[in-house]
Amino acid sequence: MRQIALYGKGGIGKSTTSANLSAAFAENGLDVMQIGCDPKHDSTRMLMHGRWIPTVLEQMYERKDLEMDDVIFTGFGGVRCVEAGGPEPGIGCAGRGIIATFQLLEKMKALNGDVVVYDVLGDVVCGGFAMPMRDGYAQEVYLVTSGELMSLYAANNICKAIARLSERSTARCRLGGVICNSKNMDNERELVAEFSRLIGSKMVQFVPRDKAVQAAEVNQMTVIEHAPASPQADVYRGLAKTILANDDLRIPTALDLDELEKLARAYL
């Protein structure tokens, strides 16, 4: 079983990328599970045709005798969809919620299949959100970033988390690569490729900005489902293929802030 986690700055397009990646894996006949690790609980919505599925934490809050059908829902292509959920903003610990969710899924023996895709909260804000890495769930981490400085900053921070956690004997997480989700900036592809090289990794896919994404989302579907013949769908298929073939997993070296800013200036 491959366990893949997508990390990156909030709003960078992790959920869109994750859902399309899961859809592309499913197209290949793989048994796929996608787990949204964000209190916003919108990771799997496009796979579920716009349905807000009940979150694991909501369900746990209500009752104790949960079964798989209460928290795992089947979406496009048979992708099994889970949303961890979380507390209201400003109270409680969403990181602990993620841990509780994983413990429940483990207890249910639900973490199985060919691929599990973890769509994790925007940035590694606390140990709880690093938990998929720390406890050996996220064995391959992919950073989703654009060429914007703050996106690179978040990606760079996640590199620090990977490097730190990879020192633990129980953690097996490694960086699989960087996905550039384009914001249509000048020199963006080159900038993200160079960033990837400097942290000791590689850019595994450049995802161009395309109206097909917005059109699919308006229709509450993934691009793979809504516009299967579109070039954008092929981009996601290409990403899935690259990831499946990728065995080049590394411990990254994060840049310091001066280096990061110098890099961003060089590609202005």
Next chain:
Amino acid sequence: MAGCTLTGALSVACFIPGAVAVVHAPEGCVHQTFSMLHAMMNDCDVSQIPEIIVSGIGDREVIFGGEDCLTAALDRAAALNPDLIFVVTSCVPETIGDDCGAVCSRHPYADKIIYVPTSGFLGGSAKDGENAVLTALASCVPLSQATPGTVALIGEKNLESEADQNYAEVERLLARLGLRVTVRFCRGCDAATLMHLGTAECFILRDDRCRPAADAIGERFGRPVVPEFPRGLSGCINFLNAVGHSCGIPEEKIAAAVQDELLYQDQMLEKFSGLTKKTICLGAEPFAGTSAVAREAMARLLMQENDSALPIKLPFYLPVGAAGVEKMLYLWRRAVNNG
């Protein structure tokens, strides 16, 4: 006393007759904290079982916030119809963002709830917990006119050995000035008595460890704070002067009290004339200031100090007043006479 703020806060809040302590924490925090207090209670022969209610933060509260379980704990406390409810917190609600102050203020029993944001380890040490409770409680005491001839004591410990002997010594000295203690804040005082704190002419601090609370209290009521109980013999004289001036006692009355005290001390020292000119070796100082008090007593008895002489243990706590010195000298005499 070691531990986090919970330990210190509970050591004060638990022992106020008629009050209930609500601890917003996981059960384990209170178990561990109370284990320490229980050991100290045994040492001090205190058999009163405090009324403590724990909100019992668990996984669910950590994830979703624990405000509801604090409310439930307050309901349970209010059902006991206490005079006061103290709410103290561990580090968990601080970490997960519970607004405990808001929960307390909107509870039907709010008028009798004293919220102490101790925050467990995040709030500091046990000493900070003690200060936090004293300060929070004082802030609820109404402002009043001072009653002439009265003082209040601040920071006596509920689980302190020799506290009552020390109190008796302080009372003895205060009586020389015609003063009486109306509030021991907070040792054995019920809620109604504590509410008279603001009537004292001056506040006398047990020792420097509760200085933050004493400063806040002095400032709130606009009254002087005497910084500590008397340290040994000269400490008694300094104490009489400091308290006398703080309470506006006439100079001649203070001077008479000092003369009487010096005579009293001479008579007390006379009982230990057998120690005069003896040579001893003082042991390590367990409590800051103990050596100075001991050396002063030695000087009054013309005793000598020599590293090769009979080693003498210093008292574990700082001797309070002439009574503390007298107790110390009894032990020295036994050591000198018996080797």
